[in-house]
Amino acid sequence: MSRHRPAARMSIDRPFALRLAAPGDAAALEDLIALSTRVLQAPYYSREQIEGALGSVFAVDRQLIADGTYFVAQSGTTLAGCGGWSRRKTLFGGDAGRDAADDTLLDPSRDAARIRAFFVHPECARRGIGAAILDACERAAAKTGFTELELVATLAGVPLYARGGFRATESFDITLANGLPMPVVRMRKSIAQTAVATAGG
Numbered sequence: 001m002s003r004h005r006p007a008a009r010m011s012i013d014r015p016f017a018l019r020l021a022a023p024g025d026a027a028a029l030e031d032l033i034a035l036s037t038r039v040l041q042a043p044y045y046s047r048e049q050i051e052g053a054l055g056s057v058f059a060v061d062r063q064l065i066a067d068g069t070y071f072v073a074q075s076g077t078t079l080a081g082c083g084g085w086s087r088r089k090t091l092f093g094g095d096a097g098r099d100a101a102d103d104t105l106l107d108p109s110r111d112a113a114r115i116r117a118f119f120v121h122p123e124c125a126r127r128g129i130g131a132a133i134l135d136a137c138e139r140a141a142a143k144t145g146f147t148e149l150e151l152v153a154t155l156a157g158v159p160l161y162a163r164g165g166f167r168a169t170e171s172f173d174i175t176l177a178n179g180l181p182m183p184v185v186r187m188r189k190s191i192a193q194t195a196v197a198t199a200g201g
């Protein structure tokens with residue numbers, strides 16, 4: 001897959017490459033998700049909320065990896081970021097405690113594809129990695145025939161998706177495993193015009 005070197009960001013010291021995640025990435029992805037969440041969500045959520053979400057709301061979804069719809073951004077040997085899209089009903093969360101009905105396949109002619117589980121390494125934040133993965137997801141979903149995208153964003157994720165053309169449709173709370181509420185935002189975007197000629201993934 002293509003290499004990205006954002007011209008406007010002079011602080012980037014190494015390029016990163018996007019590739020599809022493999023089952024063997026799962027352990028490193030769990031580490032990345034925990035690190036990303038604990039550092040980059042600290043301005044938005046309490047420590048108790050973050051710890052209550054890790055392992056369930058913020059965790060690896062192996063179904064996405066199996067479906068070939070989850071990307072990792074790799075910089076050297078470091079996983080610099082991850083994120084994906086889904087043709088299944090689930091909107092957020094890892095493997096733990098998910099009902100099989102949540103994995104129902106969506107109908108591209110009627111349903112919105114999901115954007116899922118974006119996490120960037122804190123040392124690689126604001127270097128265009130999230131935006132590059134989002135673009136790859138959008139193109140892959142369009143290539144599969146979807147014309148709408150939907151996601152549930154953390155408060156930390158809202159600026160990335162708003163910049164990518166998503167609009168907020170609903171704010172609500174997820175109830176975490178420890179009983180605390182976590183405010184999140186449902187967002188949506190039409191990709192009916194997205195060109196698929198160069199779609200990857």
Ligand SMILES: CC(C)(COP(=O)(O)OP(=O)(O)OC[C@H]1O[C@@H](n2cnc3c(N)ncnc32)[C@H](O)[C@@H]1OP(=O)(O)O)[C@@H](O)C(=O)NCCC(=O)NCCS
Nearest residue numbers: 040119120125126127128129130131153154156157159160
């Ligand atoms: C949200 C997240 C994935 C963004 O990844 P990123 O690689 O840093 O984002 P990008 O560099 O591609 O940002 C693209 C644009 O989005 C917007 N943006 C991203 N993060 C932002 C922030 N913290 N504050 C304001 N705007 C932001 C900006 O417009 C940015 O462009 P700019 O840097 O030229 O101003 C990252 O902050 C993260 O991993 N957060 C913790 C986990 C999380 O909450 N994930 C979202 C799950 S829904």
